[in-house]
Amino acid sequence: MSIDKDTAARVAKLARIKVEEDALPALAEEFNTILGFIEQLNEVDVEGVEPMTSVTPQKLKRRVDVVSDGDQQDKVLANAPDAREGFFAVPKVVE
Amino acid sequence: MTDLNKLTLADARDKLRAKEITSVELTESCLAAVEKSGELNAFVHNTPEIALTQAKAADARLAEGDAPAMCGLPIGVKDLFCTKGVPSQAASRILEGFLPEYESTVTQNLFDAGSVMLGKLNMDEFAMGSSNETSVYGNAVNPWRRGNDDAKLTPGGSSGGSAAAVAADICLAATGTDTGGSIRQPAAFTGIVGIKPTYGRCSRWGVVAFASSLDQAGPMTKSVRDAAIMLEAMAGHDAKDSTSAELAVPNFEAMLTGDIKGKKIGIPKEYRMDGMPAEIVKLWEDGTAMLKAAGAEIVDISLPHTKYALPAYYVIAPAEASSNLARYDGVRYGHRATLAQGDGITEMYEKTRAEGFGHEVKNRVMIGTYVLSAGFYDAYYNRARRVRALIKKDFDDVFAAGVDAILTPATPSAAFGLGEMNDADPVKMYLNDVFTVTVNLAGLPGISVPTGMDSQGLPLGLQLIGRPWEEGDLLNTAYALENAAGFVAKPSQWW
Numbered sequence: 017m018s019i020d021k022d023t024a025a026r027v028a029k030l031a032r033i034k035v036e037e038d039a040l041p042a043l044a045e046e047f048n049t050i051l052g053f054i055e056q057l058n059e060v061d062v063e064g065v066e067p068m069t070s071v072t073p074q075k076l077k078r079r080v081d082v083v084s085d086g087d088q089q090d091k092v093l094a095n096a097p098d099a100r101e102g103f104f105a106v107p108k109v110v111e
Numbered sequence: 112m113t114d115l116n117k118l119t120l121a122d123a124r125d126k127l128r129a130k131e132i133t134s135v136e137l138t139e140s141c142l143a144a145v146e147k148s149g150e151l152n153a154f155v156h157n158t159p160e161i162a163l164t165q166a167k168a169a170d171a172r173l174a175e176g177d178a179p180a181m182c183g184l185p186i187g188v189k190d191l192f193c194t195k196g197v198p199s200q201a202a203s204r205i206l207e208g209f210l211p212e213y214e215s216t217v218t219q220n221l222f223d224a225g226s227v228m229l230g231k232l233n234m235d236e237f238a239m240g241s242s243n244e245t246s247v248y249g250n251a252v253n254p255w256r257r258g259n260d261d262a263k264l265t266p267g268g269s270s271g272g273s274a275a276a277v278a279a280d281i282c283l284a285a286t287g288t289d290t291g292g293s294i295r296q297p298a299a300f301t302g303i304v305g306i307k308p309t310y311g312r313c314s315r316w317g318v319v320a321f322a323s324s325l326d327q328a329g330p331m332t333k334s335v336r337d338a339a340i341m342l343e344a345m346a347g348h349d350a351k352d353s354t355s356a357e358l359a360v361p362n363f364e365a366m367l368t369g370d371i372k373g374k375k376i377g378i379p380k381e382y383r384m385d386g387m388p389a390e391i392v393k394l395w396e397d398g399t400a401m402l403k404a405a406g407a408e409i410v411d412i413s414l415p416h417t418k419y420a421l422p423a424y425y426v427i428a429p430a431e432a433s434s435n436l437a438r439y440d441g442v443r444y445g446h447r448a449t450l451a452q453g454d455g456i457t458e459m460y461e462k463t464r465a466e467g468f469g470h471e472v473k474n475r476v477m478i479g480t481y482v483l484s485a486g487f488y489d490a491y492y493n494r495a496r497r498v499r500a501l502i503k504k505d506f507d508d509v510f511a512a513g514v515d516a517i518l519t520p521a522t523p524s525a526a527f528g529l530g531e532m533n534d535a536d537p538v539k540m541y542l543n544d545v546f547t548v549t550v551n552l553a554g555l556p557g558i559s560v561p562t563g564m565d566s567q568g569l570p571l572g573l574q575l576i577g578r579p580w581e582e583g584d585l586l587n588t589a590y591a592l593e594n595a596a597g598f599v600a601k602p603s604q605w606w
Contacts, residue, residue: 019481031433031480032440033473034461043477046537050478053538054491056422060498067496071310071324071503071554072579076353091212095444104442109456 019047115140117280120184120337127173127183134173134183137283138166138227141185144281145229150606153266153276155190155248156198156231165227172225181344182225187232187276187285192218192328193317194231201319202246203236205467206445215317216349217286217328224344229282233272236469237436238293238321241543242532243271245471250529253301254279254602257567261605264526264569267297267543273331274301278602284332284341288318290325291424292547295559298331299521299572302561302600304338304593305331306586309579310554311356312342314349322431323354325424325551335560335590339363342582358580366583371591372406377514381417382546384523390571391520394563398518398573401562401595402588412514414505419498420549421541426482426495427552432472433479439467474537503553510578516588517576519546521559525569546574556582558589562596570600 019027024044028035035043070076093099098106115123115137126132142159162185169183193199193211200206218228233251235243242265243251253266254275266275270287274297277285287294289307298305306329313328320326330341343363349355378399383392403409441447441463448462468476482491509517523545532540550557556579559572573592577585 024477027477027481027484030484031473031477032437032457032460032464033468033477034458034465043474046474047478047481049536049538050425050474051481053541054422054426054482054495057419057426057491057494057498060416060419060494060501062494062497062501065497065500067493068500068503069496070354071499071552072354072356074311074354074356079350088212092443094212095209097441097445097447106442107450107454107456107459 019044019051116144116283118283119333120181120283120340121334123184123283124182124340128178134166134169134227135163137183138162138185141229141282148276148279148281148606151252151254151275151279152249153233153251153272153279153281154187154230155233155272158197158228158230161197162227162229165222169225169227179224180340181221183227184225184283185227185229186221187229187273187282188218189270189273189286189288190231190234191238191288191319192286193319194218194228198231199319200247201237202234202248203467203469203472204247204446205439205464209444211317213317216314216351217318217345220347221286221344226344232276232285235269235271236472237319237432238269238288238290239432239471239475240268241292241296241540242529243268244529245469247469251275252529253526254606255301255526255569256602256605257569263529265300265529267300267526269293270297270331274298274303274305277301277303277331277333279606284330284337286328286345287331288326288328289551290321290428291551292544294329294331295547295557295574296522296543298559299561299570300526302570302598303331303333304335304558304560304589305329306338306342306558306582307550307556308342308346308582309556311354312346312582314347314352314355316349316351320435322428323435324431325428335586335593336364336367338558339367339586361583363583363586366587367590368587369591369594371402371588374407374515374588375513376402376407376409376588377412377509377517378409379412379414379417379517379519381414382519384545388524390565391523394571394573395518395520398562398592398596401592402518405591405595410514412509412517414509414549416498416501416505417549420502420552421545423495423498423502424548424552425541426491427499429475429479430483430492431479433476433483436472436476439464499552502549506553506555515578516585519574519576521546521572521574525565525567525571550576555579556585558585560589560592560596561598562592563598564600570598
């Protein structure tokens with residue numbers, strides 16, 4: 017499996033990270049080095065082995081579905097790059 | 112008394128309780144050491160006012176005879192922990208200016224136990240790295256040097272600032288976190304002790320997430336006894352972390368008897384890598400002999416899937432990171448890129464993340480995105496999780512056969528020079544974690560103990576791996592190894 021420039025661009029887009037056109041070949045090359053390393057996993061016989069979901073044998077705990085926190089609008093917004101009138105402000109989303 | 116900053120947690124605790132010193136004196140000694148440590152670049156956000164306030168409160172508690180485990184003891188906190196009102200950036204530009212409105216459970220536990228916070232410590236960005244060279248703050252520097260050579264060496268990573276600060280006696284101890292070796296490798300590179308507890312022992316709440324199924328916090332200290340004291344203070348069930356174990360935390364320090372007679376110590380043949388340096392081979396053999404002389408039974412064991420641990424890790428960790436780091440979008444906290452006329456929300460995400468993340472973080476997020484993307488999820492992500500199950504089974508089998516702990520080298524080499532790996536491909540850097548990463552994948556406790564030096568005068572460490580939830584027994588075996596090795600060397604102060 018080899019990653020080309022177009023695949024690298026597609027992955028960058030999926031990850032929402034802007035990568036300049038001229039940086040794509042080097043990025044694709046780095047991906048290929050790492051994926052080449054990962055390819056070793058194909059040597060392992062995993063027939064009948066369940067993918068691990070939890071490393072300790074525990075069930076996720078349930079809790080009562082009630083409001084346990086809230087009324088902290090000022091704290092929630094305190095670190096926002098742009099907060100206005102009690103909301104997070106972002107550039108226009110819909111044309 | 113001078114040089115109070117050079118005390119261990121245990122010695123400082125005893126002197127505080129005996130009223131020989133005060134926490135304010137001890138804290139001022141450490142703050143002076145912080146001031147002088149600029150060249151190490153270990154402390155990146157200093158909190159002297161918080162430290163002195165906490166020290167005064169600790170002295171008041173000590174005067175009343177109400178002294179909890181860490182009362183009045185000055186520590187450093189890795190920048191990955193959210194600390195209320197204090198910059199908590201995970202060494203990333205994308206969290207520049209972020210001031211948490213809350214306290215991580217681990218730091219809260221430490222404060223409840225009376226700890227004094229001197230400041231925040233350098234690390235690799237989002238804990239992704241093995242040399243502290245991916246930090247937005249610049250490199251942390253190892254206080255150790257190769258003989259008289261003044262070339263700057265890495266303290267390891269990702270908890271590089273924590274390791275450098277403890278080794279240089281700037282603080283008595285520090286918090287670290289370990290996703291693939293980030294406590295144990297820097298501990299080995301700087302001649303200190305570092306333990307990654309069983310997954311679920313310490314709450315992850317308020318710790319900036321890298322790979323949630325692997326991340327664990329732990330102490331980095333000057334001795335095994337200190338590790339026992341501090342781990343007990345950090346650990347415990349927390350309803351805010353659904354993977355936190357509902358188990359009582361034992362008195363780890365009380366379990367340090369040094370008696371390991373009859374304990375079965377496994378030596379895994381797969382860890383004897385091709386081309387392993389002779390010094391590491393000897394270190395490992397010497398450590399084996401020490402445990403044997405202390406009365407342990409040495410057995411050869413096999414962990415057949417060891418070779419596949421790093422490749423599995425480099426699927427699982429980036430996959431989880433790509434998901435965890437999706438939250439850094441320039442909307443709720445941290446950096447937001449300056450936008451051009453007409454830019455919409457997608458451009459804002461893409462520019463913000465391109466500016467805010469460093470090279471290594473971007474690459475891992477994108478690798479993670481790739482292995483989780485449609486068409487590759489089964490081939491990469493699910494296969495890696497299957498291999499992970501086999502790696503864990505290797506350990507389960509060995510423990511079921513009666514092995515109490517496993518002895519391995521902590522790292523494949525001593526600390527290397529900063530910049531030395533710049534031209535190497537990323538996989539070469541990943542190999543730093545070859546002996547430690549299996550432990551994260553299996554969720555086990557692992558501890559690094561300094562036991563020797565290389566020919567250039569740099570510290571080397573061995574790793575002990577224990578049964579799940581048996582940190583007490585593991586610490587006791589580490590204590591026996593520490594006693595036998597008698598490692599007391601310190602870096603000579605050049606900074």
